[in-house]
Amino acid sequence: DTGVSQDPRHKITKRGQNVTFRCDPISEHNRLYWYRQTLGQGPEFLTYFQNEAQLEKSRLLSDRFSAERPKGSFSTLEIQRTEQGDSAMYLCASSSGSNGYTFGSGTRLTVV
Amino acid sequence: AQTVTQSQPEMSVQEAETVTLSCTYDTSESDYYLFWYKQPPSRQMILVIRQEAYKQQNATENRFSVNFQKAAKSFSLKISDSQLGDAAMYFCAYRWTGNQFYFGTGTSLTVIP
Numbered sequence: 001d002t003g004v005s006q007d008p009r010h011k012i013t014k015r016g017q018n019v020t021f022r023c024d025p026i027s028e029h030n031r032l033y034w035y036r037q038t039l040g041q042g043p044e045f046l047t048y049f050q051n052e053a054q055l056e057k058s059r060l061l062s063d064r065f066s067a068e069r070p071k072g073s074f075s076t077l078e079i080q081r082t083e084q085g086d087s088a089m090y091l092c093a094s095s096s097g098s099n100g101y102t103f104g105s106g107t108r109l110t111v112v
Numbered sequence: 113a114q115t116v117t118q119s120q121p122e123m124s125v126q127e128a129e130t131v132t133l134s135c136t137y138d139t140s141e142s143d144y145y146l147f148w149y150k151q152p153p154s155r156q157m158i159l160v161i162r163q164e165a166y167k168q169q170n171a172t173e174n175r176f177s178v179n180f181q182k183a184a185k186s187f188s189l190k191i192s193d194s195q196l197g198d199a200a201m202y203f204c205a206y207r208w209t210g211n212q213f214y215f216g217t218g219t220s221l222t223v224i225p
Contacts, residue, residue: 042215
């Protein structure tokens with residue numbers, strides 16, 4: 001286990017379609033985070049899990065977004081009825097405490 | 113509300129020279145953490161350096177050091193002996209005792225050979 005893995009790396013979808021991304025954190029990390037990064041901006045917090053519990057959700061996470069971490073290991077982020085404004089890099093990160101995150105390489109979503 | 117401001121969208125430095133990237137933040141908390149992350153073109157964010165607000169001593173990691181001015185809410189990153197591999201987007205980030213990070217908008221660093 002060498003880091004945080006995200007799949008897919010790139011996703012192109014048509015407006016209105018649903019997409020799902022996966023994140024596999026570092027195995028010993030109990031905390032998992034999803035961030036969204038648009039061009040020229042820093043990452044913005046979406047949601048946070050401690051083990052399988054989703055403890056925080058940003059206002060950015062509209063009803064079309066849902067995240068799960070069913071067994072406290074990998075997580076999925078689903079976007080329903082995608083819109084062009086959803087085009088961004090979706091970053092996953094994990095941590096085990098107050099240290100910095102370890103980020104994945106991200107999933108770049110393009111909605112056409 | 114916590115905010116992080118990076119006022120330098122772009123910076124450049126000659127190879128082997130020193131460059132300082134600026135960051136200011138706004139918080140009413142007294143205990144928090146500050147970070148600098150590097151994001152190369154491959155897009156994976158990498159932790160460069162971390163500072164706990166309760167520590168007066170500035171953090172250092174090899175060629176990277178910070179100037180942490182708690183009263184001024186300033187947290188600058190100094191890169192000494194700049195190398196071509198330092199070219200990247202650099203993000204300053206703040207974290208309170210909550211779990212989310214607040215990131216600045218980033219500074220794009222170019223290293224000139």
